[in-house]
Amino acid sequence: MVHGTLTPVFVGLRTGLHVLSAALLALVVVRIVVEGGATAPLAGVLAGAFAVVYLLGAVVARGAPGRRAVAGPLWVGGLSVVWVALMVLVPEAAYLVFPLFFLYLHVLPRIVGPTAVVVATLVAVVALGVHGGFTLGGVVGPLVGAGVALLIGLGYRALAREAVEREALLAELIATRDRLAATEREQGVLAERARLAREIHDTVAQGLSSIQMLLHAAERADGDRPGTEHIRLARETAADGLADTRRFIRELAPPTLDQGLGAALRRLADQQWTRDGLAVSVAVSDDGLPMDVETALLRIAQGAVANAVQHAAPSQVDVTVTVDGREARLTVVDDGVGFDPVTSGDDVAASDSFGLRAMAERVEQFGGRLDVDSAPGRGTTVTAVLEVP
Known part of the structure; x- marks a missing residue:
């Protein structure tokens, strides 16, 4: 019913x-x-x-x-x-x-x-x-009853069809509302991340930059006095912290998706990922995905490439996005040192790696799956499959 x-x-x-x-x-x-x-x-x-x-x-x-x-x-x-x-x-x-x-x-x-x-x-x-x-009544009565029953039966079937159509429309409206709510939440998250990026840039990054400059000035003023090695170490530590902070800022404020996922990934490859001899290739088969799906794929790609750069020391990273029906597949392949998934834990969601956990949680929001295939000495392949609404 x-x-x-x-x-x-x-x-x-x-x-x-x-x-x-x-x-x-x-x-x-x-x-x-x-x-x-x-x-x-x-x-x-x-x-x-x-x-x-x-x-x-x-x-x-x-x-x-x-x-x-x-x-x-x-x-x-x-x-x-x-x-x-x-x-x-x-x-x-x-x-x-x-x-x-x-x-x-x-x-x-x-x-x-x-x-x-x-x-x-x-x-x-x-x-x-x-x-x-x-008799007239014995003949007309059943005939009239049959006619009334046929009319009511047709009306009942029409009501049943209307009820089914109405339920289908209501289900579609609810699904659309949920997608809009998810998109609004995603946009809210992006706005908050952008705000955090600005705050970190204007406070922590500026402070570390000033500390680095002051320590460098103190080091140049009298390079032979006692304690200079500590000043040099503090300056180098501030420089490393500033580099990490700037990386956090870049990850919090990704390139705009106005021109599609492919363009955003290529800008990341050209402006952020390609450095210190690392070559990054990007191949995107379809830019017509919903904004929330493109945003999720962009974030997952950022996390996968960041993990590769930080832990695998690769020389080549290939980022590929394909769409097959209601599924969008992101594949990030690197030729780095790799790792043993058994010793690292088979459950990606329960991994000690914050980057892997973050990617798994984002994939789970879209009812998808995240697979990590790796072995020592043969690189790593990260595959994320998201359902497209």
Whole structure:
């Protein structure tokens, strides 16, 4: 059953059908008790059988769709057989055809349902005619009931289709809202990272630069006095800290993605990654990815290349981005010293490397996967696969 704004309508229609069936069956039972006769016990048994078979429909309705497709017609067929047998003994049982109309239209396939309604109408008219003679009311009543049932059945199916379409539209709207929320969060994160980059540049980086300059001046003023080696060591330490700080600033404020992921990666390769003899190649097959996916791929590529530069001492790094249907694949291959994934931990998310953990967490946000293939002496391959909304 489709759950949504139209669910109360469907529940009301089904409840009304059950009430109608119970009332008409009660009328038949009263007729059996009042009239009595030799056939009363058999009629009572058939009335009870009709009630039991009808209640079995609740079990059928709760089954799986495949089960309902097979058991539904069998259930309606059995109910019809009991109804015909009961109608032979009790003429008032002909009125049970009205709830059967709705069951035929609801359970049986499209063309079979209306055909069953027509056949049941003819059977009811003949039964009433055999028992009490053919009258205008005995003919028109079932015909009118069949027409009303067909109209209500068509309306029910139209409502069901509308409910399915509405649920699909609602699911799409919710998915779009979630994507927008994720994009807004990502943009907020980027804005905050840019702010942090500016703050670090204006405070820590400037302070380290000033300390380095002052220590260099003190070293030049009197290079032979005692303690000069400590000043030189402090200056070199400040210079290393300044270099690390500038690297952090570059990673916090990546190149803009306005011209696509490929252009951003190539700018990183030209301006930041290619130094000290390191060659970086970039190949991107598709720049038409959503902004949040491109941002994630850019961050993962930054982390993978940074890990390679810091720990693997490579001479060549290849960055490749390919798109296959709903998946975007980023591959970063370096020819560095490599490492043993077994001793480093098979679980990337639980790795001691902060860079690997950060990449794994970002991949997980997109329902993707991160694989690291490496061995001592043969480099490292980092593969990130992200789902494209």
